[in-house]
Amino acid sequence: MNKIGLFQALKNDQWVKPFFKQYKKSLLLAILLGFITFFCAGALMFNSGYLISRAASLPENILMIYIPIVLTRAFGIGRPVFRYVERLVSHNWVLKMTSNLRVKLYDTLEKDAVFFKQQYKTGDILGLLSEDINHIQNLYLRTIFPTIIAWLLYAFIIIGLGFFSLFFALAMLLMLAVVVFLLPLISVLVNGKRQEQQKQMKNSLYNDLTDNILGVSDWIFAQRNDEYVASHETSEKALREVNQALQDHQRKRNFLLQMFFAVITIVLLVWTSRHFPGHFGGAANWIAAFVLSVFPLIDAFAPLPAAAQETNIYQDSIVNLNALPQSETTPDYTAELNGPFQLDINHVSFKYPDGHQQVLADINFQLQPKEKIAILGRSGSGKSTLASLIRGDLTPENGEITLNQVQTSQLGDQISRYIGVIHQNPYLFHTTIINNIRIGRESATEAEVWQVIEKVGLLELVKNLPDGLDTLVDEAGLRFSGGERQRFALARILLHEVPIILLDEPTVGLDPITEQSLLNTFFEVLSDKTIIWITHHLQGIDLMDQVIFIEDGKLTMQGSPENLAQNNQHYQELQRIDRGL
CATH class of the missing domain: 1.20.1560.10 (ABC transporter type 1, transmembrane domain)
Incomplete structure (x- = not known):
C-alpha cells in the first residue's frame, strides 16, 4: 500500500x-x-x-x-x-x-x-x-x-x-x-x-x-x-x-x-x-x-x-x-396529503439485499382512517420489517404500500408528518423534561406540554418532581421506569399531531399490570388516530378493530378479534397459550 x-x-x-x-x-x-x-x-x-x-x-x-x-x-x-x-x-x-x-x-x-x-x-x-x-x-x-x-x-x-x-x-x-x-x-x-x-x-x-x-x-x-x-x-x-x-x-x-x-x-x-x-x-x-x-x-x-x-x-x-451502501437519493414528496388517511398494503413482498430467505411474501390488507389493527407474529416473522416498509424506510421488492395513493417510500422525511412511531425503548435525552417532550413540536407552549402530560397520566409524577417541567432527565432517562418512558414518548406523539401511530411492541418487558394500564392509556388518548400495533401476544387485543397474524413472512390469519375468537382454531389456541391455560 x-x-x-x-x-x-x-x-x-x-x-x-x-x-x-x-x-x-x-x-x-x-x-x-x-x-x-x-x-x-x-x-x-x-x-x-x-x-x-x-x-x-x-x-x-x-x-x-x-x-x-x-x-x-x-x-x-x-x-x-x-x-x-x-x-x-x-x-x-x-x-x-x-x-x-x-x-x-x-x-x-x-x-x-x-x-x-x-x-x-x-x-x-x-x-x-x-x-x-x-x-x-x-x-x-x-x-x-x-x-x-x-x-x-x-x-x-x-x-x-x-x-x-x-x-x-x-x-x-x-x-x-x-x-x-x-x-x-x-x-x-x-x-x-x-x-x-x-x-x-x-x-x-x-x-x-x-x-x-x-x-x-x-x-x-x-x-x-x-x-x-x-x-x-x-x-x-x-x-x-x-x-x-x-x-x-x-x-x-x-x-x-x-x-x-x-x-x-x-x-x-x-x-x-x-x-x-x-x-x-x-x-x-x-x-x-x-x-x-x-x-x-x-x-x-x-x-x-x-x-x-x-x-x-x-x-x-x-x-x-x-464500502458503505450507496443510497439512492429520492427527492421528498412536496405536495400536501389531506385527510382522511387510508393506508393500503398491496401484495407486498420483500427480502433483504444478499438475503436468500423471503422475509415477507404477498402481504395484503387495507387500513381505513381511525381503524386499529394489531399485527401479531413470533420473533423473526417479519413484523418489524413490515413496520419499516410502512414507514418508507424500505422499498418493497414487489407490490406497494401507499398512503392516500402515494407510496410511502417516496415521501422521504415528509413521512414523519403522517406516521408517528413509539418504539420498544424510547430514548429520553439528558436535558429537561419539557425539552424532551417538545421534540414532538418545538413551538409547543408550556400549557400545551402540561396538557399532554395530563393526558398520558404523568401529571402527578411531574408535579412532584423538584423542578417540575424543568427537572433534568438523567442520560437515557434511567430515573424513570419503562412504562413512564413510554408515556413520555406518547406525550411527544400527541404534540406532533400525526394521524397514524405505529406502536412497535411498546410494552415489551413490562409487568402485566403496567402493560394493561399503558395499553388503556394508549388507546384512550389515541382514540381518534389510526393505530398499527405490532405485538407478540394477545393482551389488550380486544381493543382492536382488525387482527392479522404473520408467520414465516406470510399472512396466515386476518379478521376482527371477535370473529377470530369464534371461528379460527389457531387464534383460539393462541388465546389459551397467552392466558396460560
Missing part, C-alpha cells in the same frame, strides 16, 4: 473525488497561495542576505541599498499575509468538504439503518465518524497541499538555479530528490505498515469498548470485570508500543532530514563561493543571499516524509467510506 494505492482508491472513489470538481477553484487558490507563501519566505531571506552583504560594502548607488530594503519589507509583509489567507482558504475548503462528507455519511446511516445493525457494529460506525472522516480532512491539509506546493517549489528552484549553472542545477535536482522522493518512499515502506496497524488497533478498540460498555453489567454479574480491564489494558499497551515505534522513527527521520539540509547548505556555500568570487564587493554579495534562502525551504520540504507515510491510512479510510 503506497501512493499508487491511494491514487487507485481515489480513481474509484464516490465520496471524496466529487469534491475536487465542486471546490476546484478553492483548491487551486490554496495551492497557489501556499506556493507564494514559501516564495516570499525564501525571497525575504535572499534579499536580507544580499542586503547585509551589500550594506557592509561601499555601494556605488543608494538604489543598490534602497531597492533591497523595499523588497525585504514587501516580502516580510507578504509572507504572513499570504500564509494567513492560504490557511483561511485551505481550511475553509477542507472544512466545507468534510462537513458535506459527514452529512452524506449521516444520510447513509439513516437511510440504511435497518441494514447497518446486521452488517456493522457500533464500533465500526464510531470509527467511520471519528477516524475516517478526520483522515480524509488530513489527506488534504497534511498530504495533498504540502506535497503539491513542495513539488512546485522543487521545480522552481531547479529552473532558477539553471540560469546560473546547469551543472549545479542538476546536482541540486538529485540532492533535493532525496528529500522530495527518497525519504517519503522510505517512510512509506518503514512506517506505513505501522501506521496502518495503528489505525486497525484503534478501530478494534472502538469495537471492544462499545461491546463491553454496552454489556458491562454482564461482565460484573459474571465477576469477570477484572478480566475485561486486563484485556483492555493489554490492547492499549500494544497500541502504545506501535505509537512509540512510530515516534522513534519520526525522530530519527527528522534528524536525518535536518542533517541533509545542513549538507545542502554547505554545498550551496561552497558553490556560491566559487561561482561568485570576491570579498565584500561585487558578485560576492550573492553568497549570503543564496545560502540564507535555504532555511525557509526546510519548512516546505520537511513535512513530505510524514505526509507520504500517512497515505496508507488515507487509502484505508477512502475504501471504508466507499
Whole structure:
C-alpha cells in the first residue's frame, strides 16, 4: 500500500473525488497561495542576505541599498499575509468538504439503518465518524497541499538555479530528490505498515469498548470485570508500543532530514563561493543571499516524509467510506396529503439485499382512517420489517404500500408528518423534561406540554418532581421506569399531531399490570388516530378493530378479534397459550 494505492482508491472513489470538481477553484487558490507563501519566505531571506552583504560594502548607488530594503519589507509583509489567507482558504475548503462528507455519511446511516445493525457494529460506525472522516480532512491539509506546493517549489528552484549553472542545477535536482522522493518512499515502506496497524488497533478498540460498555453489567454479574480491564489494558499497551515505534522513527527521520539540509547548505556555500568570487564587493554579495534562502525551504520540504507515510491510512479510510451502501437519493414528496388517511398494503413482498430467505411474501390488507389493527407474529416473522416498509424506510421488492395513493417510500422525511412511531425503548435525552417532550413540536407552549402530560397520566409524577417541567432527565432517562418512558414518548406523539401511530411492541418487558394500564392509556388518548400495533401476544387485543397474524413472512390469519375468537382454531389456541391455560 503506497501512493499508487491511494491514487487507485481515489480513481474509484464516490465520496471524496466529487469534491475536487465542486471546490476546484478553492483548491487551486490554496495551492497557489501556499506556493507564494514559501516564495516570499525564501525571497525575504535572499534579499536580507544580499542586503547585509551589500550594506557592509561601499555601494556605488543608494538604489543598490534602497531597492533591497523595499523588497525585504514587501516580502516580510507578504509572507504572513499570504500564509494567513492560504490557511483561511485551505481550511475553509477542507472544512466545507468534510462537513458535506459527514452529512452524506449521516444520510447513509439513516437511510440504511435497518441494514447497518446486521452488517456493522457500533464500533465500526464510531470509527467511520471519528477516524475516517478526520483522515480524509488530513489527506488534504497534511498530504495533498504540502506535497503539491513542495513539488512546485522543487521545480522552481531547479529552473532558477539553471540560469546560473546547469551543472549545479542538476546536482541540486538529485540532492533535493532525496528529500522530495527518497525519504517519503522510505517512510512509506518503514512506517506505513505501522501506521496502518495503528489505525486497525484503534478501530478494534472502538469495537471492544462499545461491546463491553454496552454489556458491562454482564461482565460484573459474571465477576469477570477484572478480566475485561486486563484485556483492555493489554490492547492499549500494544497500541502504545506501535505509537512509540512510530515516534522513534519520526525522530530519527527528522534528524536525518535536518542533517541533509545542513549538507545542502554547505554545498550551496561552497558553490556560491566559487561561482561568485570576491570579498565584500561585487558578485560576492550573492553568497549570503543564496545560502540564507535555504532555511525557509526546510519548512516546505520537511513535512513530505510524514505526509507520504500517512497515505496508507488515507487509502484505508477512502475504501471504508466507499464500502458503505450507496443510497439512492429520492427527492421528498412536496405536495400536501389531506385527510382522511387510508393506508393500503398491496401484495407486498420483500427480502433483504444478499438475503436468500423471503422475509415477507404477498402481504395484503387495507387500513381505513381511525381503524386499529394489531399485527401479531413470533420473533423473526417479519413484523418489524413490515413496520419499516410502512414507514418508507424500505422499498418493497414487489407490490406497494401507499398512503392516500402515494407510496410511502417516496415521501422521504415528509413521512414523519403522517406516521408517528413509539418504539420498544424510547430514548429520553439528558436535558429537561419539557425539552424532551417538545421534540414532538418545538413551538409547543408550556400549557400545551402540561396538557399532554395530563393526558398520558404523568401529571402527578411531574408535579412532584423538584423542578417540575424543568427537572433534568438523567442520560437515557434511567430515573424513570419503562412504562413512564413510554408515556413520555406518547406525550411527544400527541404534540406532533400525526394521524397514524405505529406502536412497535411498546410494552415489551413490562409487568402485566403496567402493560394493561399503558395499553388503556394508549388507546384512550389515541382514540381518534389510526393505530398499527405490532405485538407478540394477545393482551389488550380486544381493543382492536382488525387482527392479522404473520408467520414465516406470510399472512396466515386476518379478521376482527371477535370473529377470530369464534371461528379460527389457531387464534383460539393462541388465546389459551397467552392466558396460560
